[in-house]
Amino acid sequence: MGASGGWRGASALRCLRPAGLAGRAWGHGAPWGWAWVGWIPCLLTFLLVSCPGFKRPLSTSERVPRICIVGSGPAGFYTAQHLLKHHKLARVDIYEKLPVPFGLVRFGVAPDHPEVKNVINTFTQTAQSDRCSYYGNVTVGKDVTVEELQQAYHAVVLSYGAEDNRILGIPGENLSGVYSARAFVGWYNGLPENRDLKPDLSSKTVLVLGQGNVALDVARILLTPLDLLRKTDITEGSLAAIASSKVKRVWLVGRRGPLQVAFTIKELREMVNLPGARPILDPADFAGLRDAIKDVPRPRKRLTELMIKTALEKPGEKEAKIWASATREWGLKFLRSPLEILPTADGKRARGIRMAVTRLEGSGESATAVPTGEVEELECGLILSSIGYRSLPLGSSVPFDRKHGIIPNHLGRVQGVPGLYCSGWVKRGPTGVIITTMNDSFDTAQSVLEDLQAGMLNVSNTKEGFESVRSILQSRGVHPVSFSDWEKIDAAEVARGQLAGKPREKIVDPQEMLQLIGLAPFHSVSLKGKTLYSVLFFKPNERK
Amino acid sequence: MAAAGLLGAVATLASRRLLCAPPGAARGRAAVLGPARRFGASARAWRSSEDKVTVHFINRDGDKLTAEGKIGDSLLDVVVDSNLDIDGFGACEGTLACSTCHLIFEDQIFKKLDAVTDEEMDMLDLAYGLTETSRLGCQICLKKFMNNMTVRVPEAVADVRQSIDMSKNS
Ligand SMILES: Cc1cc2nc3c(=O)[nH]c(=O)nc-3n(C[C@H](O)[C@H](O)[C@H](O)COP(=O)(O)OP(=O)(O)OC[C@H]3O[C@@H](n4cnc5c(N)ncnc54)[C@H](O)[C@@H]3O)c2cc1C
Ligand SMILES: NC(=O)c1ccc[n+]([C@@H]2O[C@H](COP(=O)([O-])OP(=O)(O)OC[C@H]3O[C@@H](n4cnc5c(N)ncnc54)[C@H](OP(=O)(O)O)[C@@H]3O)[C@@H](O)[C@H]2O)c1
Ligand code: FES
Numbered sequence: 121m122g123a124s125g126g127w128r129g130a131s132a133l134r135c136l137r138p139a140g141l142a143g144r145a146w147g148h149g150a151p152w153g154w155a156w157v158g159w160i161p162c163l164l165t166f167l168l169v170s171c172p173g174f175k176r177p178l179s180t181s182e183r184v185p186r187i188c189i190v191g192s193g194p195a196g197f198y199t200a201q202h203l204l205k206h207h208k209l210a211r212v213d214i215y216e217k218l219p220v221p222f223g224l225v226r227f228g229v230a231p232d233h234p235e236v237k238n239v240i241n242t243f244t245q246t247a248q249s250d251r252c253s254y255y256g257n258v259t260v261g262k263d264v265t266v267e268e269l270q271q272a273y274h275a276v277v278l279s280y281g282a283e284d285n286r287i288l289g290i291p292g293e294n295l296s297g298v299y300s301a302r303a304f305v306g307w308y309n310g311l312p313e314n315r316d317l318k319p320d321l322s323s324k325t326v327l328v329l330g331q332g333n334v335a336l337d338v339a340r341i342l343l344t345p346l347d348l349l350r351k352t353d354i355t356e357g358s359l360a361a362i363a364s365s366k367v368k369r370v371w372l373v374g375r376r377g378p379l380q381v382a383f384t385i386k387e388l389r390e391m392v393n394l395p396g397a398r399p400i401l402d403p404a405d406f407a408g409l410r411d412a413i414k415d416v417p418r419p420r421k422r423l424t425e426l427m428i429k430t431a432l433e434k435p436g437e438k439e440a441k442i443w444a445s446a447t448r449e450w451g452l453k454f455l456r457s458p459l460e461i462l463p464t465a466d467g468k469r470a471r472g473i474r475m476a477v478t479r480l481e482g483s484g485e486s487a488t489a490v491p492t493g494e495v496e497e498l499e500c501g502l503i504l505s506s507i508g509y510r511s512l513p514l515g516s517s518v519p520f521d522r523k524h525g526i527i528p529n530h531l532g533r534v535q536g537v538p539g540l541y542c543s544g545w546v547k548r549g550p551t552g553v554i555i556t557t558m559n560d561s562f563d564t565a566q567s568v569l570e571d572l573q574a575g576m577l578n579v580s581n582t583k584e585g586f587e588s589v590r591s592i593l594q595s596r597g598v599h600p601v602s603f604s605d606w607e608k609i610d611a612a613e614v615a616r617g618q619l620a621g622k623p624r625e626k627i628v629d630p631q632e633m634l635q636l637i638g639l640a641p642f643h644s645v646s647l648k649g650k651t652l653y654s655v656l657f658f659k660p661n662e663r664k
Numbered sequence: 665m666a667a668a669g670l671l672g673a674v675a676t677l678a679s680r681r682l683l684c685a686p687p688g689a690a691r692g693r694a695a696v697l698g699p700a701r702r703f704g705a706s707a708r709a710w711r712s713s714e715d716k717v718t719v720h721f722i723n724r725d726g727d728k729l730t731a732e733g734k735i736g737d738s739l740l741d742v743v744v745d746s747n748l749d750i751d752g753f754g755a756c757e758g759t760l761a762c763s764t765c766h767l768i769f770e771d772q773i774f775k776k777l778d779a780v781t782d783e784e785m786d787m788l789d790l791a792y793g794l795t796e797t798s799r800l801g802c803q804i805c806l807k808k809f810m811n812n813m814t815v816r817v818p819e820a821v822a823d824v825r826q827s828i829d830m831s832k833n834s
Contacts, residue, residue, distance in 0.1 A: 202751070207830040235759030242755060386786040419789035553790060555764055558752050569830055 185210045185572055186585040188273040190260045190514075192216035193223020194557045195279035195544020197243040202565030204249055207572065211251045213273075213586050217259040218312065219601040219633045220609060221247070223281055225554070226626075227311040230337045231352035232344060234623060239554060247603045253586060256601035257634070261514045263598040264589055270539060272588045274577045275568050278518065278527060278534070278542040279561070282509035282550040288329070292461025293505070296320070297470035301328065301338050301506030308341055308358040310626035315357070321365035323501025327473060329458055330506035331374035332382035336391060338504055339370040343397045343448045353617065353624045367502070369400075370450045375457040375489040377480055378405055378427055379412060384553075385423040391450060392430050398443035400451035401431035416484070427452075455479065456496065457489055461503060472499040509550035525549060532564030539577060541568055605637040612636055717806040720814040721767075723750055728814075735808065739801035739815070740765050750817055758802035760784060765801035766791040768816040774799070776809055793818035 187203055189196045192214050200212045220226065222240055229236045247254050258264060260280070269276045285302040287293060299319055306314030326342060328335045341349070346363055354362075374381060392399060406428045413424045435443060456475040464471045474497050478489035511527075513520035519535055521528045526549050527542045534540040543564035544557050552560075571577050593600060609627065616625035627633050634640035719742055721729040731746035733739075740754045743765075756762035760783055769777070774797040780788075784803050788794060798818070 198752070205751075210830075233761065235756050235761040238757040238759060238761070239755045241757065384786075385789055386783070389782065389786060418794065422785065422789060554755065555752075555762055555790065555792070558755065558764070559792065562751060573830065 183209065183579050185275065185577065185579050186273045186583045187212045187275045187277065187568065188269050188585070189214045189277045189279055190266075190269070191223060191278070191280035191544070191546075192221035192243075192254065192256070193279065193281050193544060194225060194239065194243075194554050195281065195547070195561045196223070196277075197221075197246055198558045198561035199277050199279055199543045199565045200252055201242070201246045202562045203568060204246065204251055206565070206569055209251075210572075211253075211585060213253045213255060213589075214247070215258045215260055215264070215269075216254065216256045217280075219257045219630050220606055221254060221256060221603070227309045228305060229309075230305075230341060231309065231354040232340070232348065234352070236554070254601075254603040254606065255586065255589075256606060257630075257639075258593065258598060258600050263596055264592050265517070266515055266540070267517050268589065268592055272583055272585055274579055274581075274583050275539050275541060275571070277532075277564060277568065278514065278540070278546055279544045280511075280514065280546055282511040282525070282545045284510040284512050285505070286508045286510050288458055288505055288507065290458055290460055292463060292470060295461055295463055295470045296468060297323070297501050298461055298503045298505065301330070301334050301504045302509055304338050304504055305334065308354050308362075310355040310628040312628060312630045315355075315628040318361065320502065321361060321367055324366055324368045325498075325500040326367050326370045326502045326504065327498065327500045328370060328372045328504045328506050330382075330508070331372050331452065332506060332508070333384060333387050334509075335372050335504075335506040336383045336387045338506060339372055339450055340387075340391060340394060342367050342370055343394060343450060345396045348395070351622055353622055353626060355626055355628055356620070357628070368448050370448075371453050371498070371500075372450070373453045373456050373458075373475070375455070375478055376487060377454045378409060378452070379416075379420070379424060379483075380480075380485065380487060381423070381427075381452070383423075385419065385426055388423060388426055392426065392439070393442070394450075395442060396446055397448045397450055398446035399430050400449050401427065402451075403431050405452070405454055406431040420485075455489065457491065459495065462497065470501060470503055472497055473503060509545065511546045511550065532560075532567045533571075599634075599639050601634070601637065601639065605639070608637050609633050717808065717811045719806070719810065720812070721748060721750065722814060722816045724817050724819055733806045735806050737806050739767060739804050739806070742806070743801065753817075754802065760787050760800070760803070763787045763791040763800060766793070766798055766818055767801045767804075768793075768795050768818055769797045769799060770814060771797060773810060773813045777804060791818070 185207065187210055189200055189212060196214050196216075200214055203210050203212055214221075222243060225237055225239060225243075246252055260266060260269065266276060266278075285300040287300075292298070297320055299317065303314045303317055304319060305311075307317040307319065321342075326339075328339055341354070342362070342365065346359075349359060349362065391397075409424060409428055413421045416424075434440075455478045457478050458473060459476050460474045461470045462472040462474060463469065474495055476491040477494040477496055479492050480487040481490050482488055511525050513522075517537075518540070519528050519537065520526075527546055528535040529542050529547055532541045532543055532547060534542055541564050543561040545552070547564065548556075548560055568577075572579065590600075610624075613624040613626055616627075617623050619625075627636070631640055715735040716732050717735060718730060718732050719739065721731070721743075723729055729746075729748050729750075731742050731748055733742035733745065737745070738758060740758045742748070743750060743753050752764050754762075755764040758765070766788070777799060780799065781803075784800050787800060788798055791798060791800075795818070801815070
């Protein structure tokens with residue numbers, strides 16, 4: 121993709137233009153009589169770069185740290201941003217499994233939360249920096265190995281998130297009618313691997329296991345009036361399915377009590393104010409809680425107060441009106457731990473769930489749920505398990521702590537592997553909002569910078585970066601998607617969305633994305649046909 | 665370098681802005697307008713220089729950054745317009761969805777700020793280093809009494825190592 125040559129040329133040209141900081145400094149002090157002296161190195165560089173024979177000895181490029189990031193979610197982009205900002209020469213390449221960037225910002229964040237996705241604007245700025253390149257459609261661990269990346273780069277940062285989910289480990293978990301919230305979210309957000317989920321929404325009652333923000337997201341999407349959903353970037357297919365949904369009631373079930381819920385107040389308030397839906401909270405669950413929250417930190421206190429208010433107080437005028445005319449409802453059930461998904465008579469589908477009644481041992485955030493011996497059964501045809509995401513190991517050369525589901529690290533430095541780093545959910549575990557991920561990614565980037573400064577990453581040893589990865593990918597028939605390719609896909613999605621009166625209509629088939637940017641033939645096969653296609657159609661020189 | 669400037673203040677040119685509305689008008693989502701920058705620039709032309717307010721920011725590393733804004737601008741606008749170099753500031757572009765614009769105010773200024781909404785409190789609850797005088801910068805609009813006030817950017821990074829900046833080397 122000639123990124124390197126292009127970059128050198130561009131940087132030489134830019135330094136011919138007294139813009140930015142350099143320009144300002146000149147304006148202040150340097151008398152113009154002498155100012156031209158400052159141009160000499162720039163001119164030399166320009167000449168070197170423009171004469172083909174002189175391309176190699178570009179002096180600064182010898183000390184350019186080449187850093188590779190695996191994964192283009194918030195962790196990948198915030199790590200890149202920090203590195204580019206705090207190191208003047210570093211070049212950062214971001215590799216992404218999917219053709220399209222942004223990870224859970226695109227495929228996790230709920231369609232009715234467009235404001236959260238504004239971070240994409242900042243990520244886009246980062247990607248457009250001339251020291252940053254994006255290579256989508258490259259699965260690290262399969263299309264190129266971590267070892268190969270380590271050969272090509274001075275440092276490799278693993279920011280590949282958490283692609284799987286925790287499992288309950290109870291009988292009946294695989295019955296039809298039981299889905300992981302991760303797959304359900306992937307389905308309504310157009311994640312290619314979940315596009316054919318087709319969840320059965322014919323059940324009147326839905327049970328969501330877990331009381332985190334993802335649980336609230338899926339509950340809200342199931343209950344939100346269609347007219348509101350229609351204006352979001354929810355996929356066409358899921359909107360159609362939700363339009364004929366029979367769901368009237370959603371239970372969110374926690375194994376612990378109201379003081380241990382994992383969701384946050386903004387998301388709870390949204391449920392309380394959700395048009396067309398009414399909360400069903402059992403006053404008995406909340407009586408007496410006021411005393412218990414006197415001394416807890418403010419976030420937990422305000423969150424609990426909102427639950428107490430909703431459960432025990434007379435609703436205000438606005439809420440009373442919504443609740444009186446509501447046709448759907450949602451509720452919280454506490455102290456219930458799933459034991460078994462109950463099958464229908466033919467043994468094929470879920471018809472309900474058996475749960476252990478629990479009591480709390482200990483108090484506060486660290487209280488644990490212990491079964492009392494009592495059990496309870498509940499009828500429902502749709503069960504969504506929302507008990508957390510899970511990271512997967514990435515090949516044998518990368519250490520992985522299976523118990524905690526993370527890459528063992530110290531401040532982002534992968535234990536025992538110099539030059540390898542991690543950030544985001546794969547570093548910390550699958551919790552935390554974007555700002556949490558941002559802070560921990562800045563931390564990891566800081567570790568990389570420290571190691572560069574301390575000379576622990578040998579930059580005098582020139583690395584080729586993508587130049588050497590390109591040939592590996594080519595030999596395996598893998599065609600990376602560039603950021604400008606993504607911008608074409610983006611424009612197409614926005615244009616399709618406009619026709620439907622929504623911000624975008626996501627393309628859910630990766631093959632269609634590749635066709636759109638001329639990376640796949642129109643009569644083409646599945647993604648796995650990459651190799652065949654590369655032989656028949658791909659002309660590497662046609663593309664950037 | 666151009667790129668360093670580009671990646672400096674995080675909020676972007678495309679930033680949706682909170683137009684500080686008269687008291688009582690809706691804030692947050694509803695008040696967020698589209699590409700208000702051009703509109704803002706022309707609207708500014710007729711405003712007199714008396715409408716300017718100076719704000720000092722104490723950045724995470726202790727550096728003092730000083731910027732000017734117009735009455736009615738939000739503190740997020742000030743950071744974006746002056747291209748202040750505050751890491752990660754304004755990620756959601758003023759839509760009350762991120763808390764990266766968290767700022768800590770001086771007592772006497774804090775007391776005079778407009779009342780905080782539930783929605784701002786909800787977001788503040790997720791902010792790092794929350795204090796008694798914390799507010800979200802995107803929700804605070806400049807008024808005359810704020811002239812020369814100093815606001816502090818909270819220490820966000822869990823790890824308090826000295827941050828390294830190699831953007832000034834050559
Ligand atoms: C359903 C849901 C909703 C959320 N909503 C919000 C919200 O409203 N507000 C908020 O602040 N936070 C929200 N979060 C949290 C937020 O999404 C996370 O904090 C953040 O996305 C974690 O970033 P990450 O980069 O570590 O992981 P991810 O965002 O998952 O990014 C990882 C990237 O790596 C790629 N990848 C994986 N394997 C490979 C490989 N082998 N090779 C190359 N690339 C690979 C993936 O495709 C993905 O693009 C939500 C999370 C979920 C699950
Ligand atoms: N709008 C937003 O800001 C937003 C939206 C979505 C997600 N996110 C963030 O993304 C992160 C992930 O969210 P999440 O909801 O997946 O995870 P989470 O917040 O960790 O919640 C997981 C829930 O599952 C329960 N659980 C775990 N194991 C269980 C088991 N074996 N049996 C029964 N229940 C079990 C947990 O209960 P225990 O506490 O008892 O373990 C908890 O209630 C969170 O940090 C969240 O805030 C944010
Ligand atoms: S900029 Fe996101 S809450 Fe203020």
